Amino acid sequence: MAKGIRQKYNTNIGLSTTGIAGPEGGSIDKPVGLVYIGLSTEDREESFKFNFSISRKKNKLMFSQGALNILREYLLPL
Incomplete structure (x- = not known):
């Protein structure tokens, strides 16, 4: 999914989430x-x-925070 996002929108980075939020x-x-x-x-x-x-x-909050943290960790060394 992340690769598809990156390719569809012609961006340098793609970020995706999928899961079961519940209940x-x-x-x-x-x-x-x-x-x-x-x-x-x-x-x-x-x-x-x-x-x-x-x-x-x-x-849902943890899903989004987790995704943003992964992105942050990727960007830190740049």
């Missing part, structure tokens, strides 16, 4: 609070897996 929709294999965050650049593609398992509102 429903989870399963044993994919519990509520599970999120995958993707980062794509011209020389790097990486995915990160987290499981926050809190309320829907807090899960």
Whole structure:
């Protein structure tokens, strides 16, 4: 997804999230609070897996904060 975002919008960096914020929709294999965050650049593609398992509102907050933190960590050395 992150690569698709980067290519579609012709940007240097693509950032994506997908997951299950809850309160429903989870399963044993994919519990509520599970999120995958993707980062794509011209020389790097990486995915990160987290499981926050809190309320829907807090899960959504943690999903977005997690994505922005990954982006921040990527940009720091630049």
